[in-house]
Amino acid sequence: MTRLPVLALILAGSALALPAAAQDTAVEGEKINQVIVYGNDKCEQSSPDEIVVCNRLPETERYRVPQMFRGGSVLDPRNQAWANKVVALERVGRFGTDSCSPTGLGGFTGCTQALVAGAKAERQAADKTDWQTMIADERAKRIAGIDAASDNVEAAVVAEEKALQERQRRAAELEARGGAPADTAGDPDATPLPVPPPR
Template identity: 75%
Template sequence: MTRLPLAMLILAGAAIAQPAAAQDTGPVGPANEKINQVIVYGNDKCPEANGDEILVCAVLPEGDRYRVPQIFRGGDPLDPRNEAWVNRVVSLQRVGRFGTDSCSPVGLGGFTGCTQQLLAGAKAERQAADKTDWQAMIADERAKRLAGIDAAADTVEAAVVAEEKALADRQKQAEETAPATDAPATDNPDAEPLPVPPPR
């Protein structure tokens, strides 16, 4: 009888020692590898892996950089379940609206209120419209072009004035260095003067 508990005690001690021995051998297998998953957008470069790290880069288009990730975007945008609550409330507000100032064919005075509805719709369209002021943008671009033309004209005019001044300086220097005599220059000082033609 004493042999059985003694054998159980020895087996239990061996079982406890085996996990400790397995831990001493170091990391083995893919469970202990370091994996880094990186998402890059457009032309961004994938970072380099450090040491034994496994680096995986997913390249997505540049247009997705600031978008909500695909898994959180939901399903079909035309699905009524994905409709905004603001639109749902507006549709609920219109339930039972008839009579005076309702612009509906139901009830007494239902024809009234159409003008207010038209004006409210026009105001909502104006507020929702793009706030781009095309005329101001065109005027700014035109002013930039005119400024460029004026700057180019000023540059050309300055170059012409400088060239004229340089030409005048060269002419003045040429006049100063030229001989002061008005007599025609001749190669031979002993040459006879040309005959004078007789008067007519």
């Protein structure tokens, strides 16, 4: 009877700790959207105020219960599909060639195929999404884009400053020679103000 309140307190404490752990990875003022897409679905593009990270799963996972709610390991016999259990039952009485059993003629054969199938099942079971790495990659792409944009702006500002200095130099030369006024001499597009007619 006393175990239930203690278990409830532990679960409540762990539930409160999850949002804090998720916030540790985000930069202040940065919004991160983690999306799961299936098959050939389109992944949203990141916007200037939001990083979108997509995890692509096969089309067969679209209508399944999410992996985190399936419980336990995929290799746990309780989580195996009935078809796999039937195959396992078929192997119980199998012996001889390609059976990988100590009984029957050629029972030693077939062990390599069994090892390969087991390794493939373990690899598929251990295939997990690394959201942290995906977010870091997306953040690096965004920073590279911001750096490139700032370099372009800086180059435009430097070019504009050089053009302004050149115009001022030409205007000073014209004014020194007694030409047009300094405010319009260096700018070929500048037009003189109209003179009002006499009264």
